[in-house]
Amino acid sequence: MMLFKKIAKIFFWLFLLTGLIVILSFVWGEQQNLVCKDFKIVIEGDMEHEFIDEQDIRSIVKNNGDSVYGQSMASIDIVLIEKLVQNNPFVSIAEVFKTISGEVKIIVKQRNPIIRVFSSNNDGFYIDEKGSFMPLSQKYAARVLMASGNIPSGFNTLHGTDIGEIMQNDSLAKKTILDDLYILADFINRDDFWKAQIQQIYVDMDQQIELIPRVGSHRIILGDIQDLEEKLERLMIFYKEGLSKTGWNEYETINLKYKNQIVCTKI
Numbered sequence: 001m002m003l004f005k006k007i008a009k010i011f012f013w014l015f016l017l018t019g020l021i022v023i024l025s026f027v028w029g030e031q032q033n034l035v036c037k038d039f040k041i042v043i044e045g046d047m048e049h050e051f052i053d054e055q056d057i058r059s060i061v062k063n064n065g066d067s068v069y070g071q072s073m074a075s076i077d078i079v080l081i082e083k084l085v086q087n088n089p090f091v092s093i094a095e096v097f098k099t100i101s102g103e104v105k106i107i108v109k110q111r112n113p114i115i116r117v118f119s120s121n122n123d124g125f126y127i128d129e130k131g132s133f134m135p136l137s138q139k140y141a142a143r144v145l146m147a148s149g150n151i152p153s154g155f156n157t158l159h160g161t162d163i164g165e166i167m168q169n170d171s172l173a174k175k176t177i178l179d180d181l182y183i184l185a186d187f188i189n190r191d192d193f194w195k196a197q198i199q200q201i202y203v204d205m206d207q208q209i210e211l212i213p214r215v216g217s218h219r220i221i222l223g224d225i226q227d228l229e230e231k232l233e234r235l236m237i238f239y240k241e242g243l244s245k246t247g248w249n250e251y252e253t254i255n256l257k258y259k260n261q262i263v264c265t266k267i
Helices: 002-033 054-063 078-086 163-168 177-190 192-197 228-246
Strands: 038-044 091-098 103-110 113-118 124-128 145-149 198-203 209-213 219-223 251-255 263-266
Touching (some): 038 054, 054 078, 078 091, 078 103, 113 177, 124 177, 145 177, 177 192, 177 198, 177 209, 219 228
Parallel strands (some): 038 103, 113 145, 145 198, 219 251
Antiparallel strands (some): 091 103, 113 124, 198 209, 209 219, 251 263
């Protein structure tokens, strides 16, 4: 009796395994014959920016000779499509996959710039939230912090390159002002008040940083980014306890360069 049960159990599992293989073979065969019926694109991320849209992604795929409509699902190279989309300088992440219903789906996350930089030669580029360079767009201008002045040129072609990689290059290591601008922009972008108040950064001939506010007629002399948080905390106190009494148009400059001091010049 025990032997019969063991044999029956073995046959049961063999039957189950055979059935599973048959089903998988059928599904695989159906997938081989299935053609692409739909091509869906989902753009995620900060929808405040409009660097890319669905039509841009469709054009990338179509212009590279890999139109997916009507093709067999088995012949569609999703790895290639992913690489093509990922190579777009405004794309941060691209994921492509197929569904069993005959659909190819692309999920795209666009890059998020935090500062727009114009060099001394008027070359323009963005730096995104991850510290990578990205080009200006012909169809859209992001409303982000702007930096100009004595800023090195030649970085507008380094799309996707990380600032950290640039600074490891001995021939470019002296150009640390870009690293400083990224750190400063990242700090400002994370604070609601400073994001609303600071509209522009200016770098003078001595590589000293000035901030141009939206409210008030003064310029803020930051100097460098050393003790950045402490400097802006001092400025915040001065705004609350000083300018609230004297008025926002009393001073031409507010200098934060000196330790534990604020030096102002009147208009």
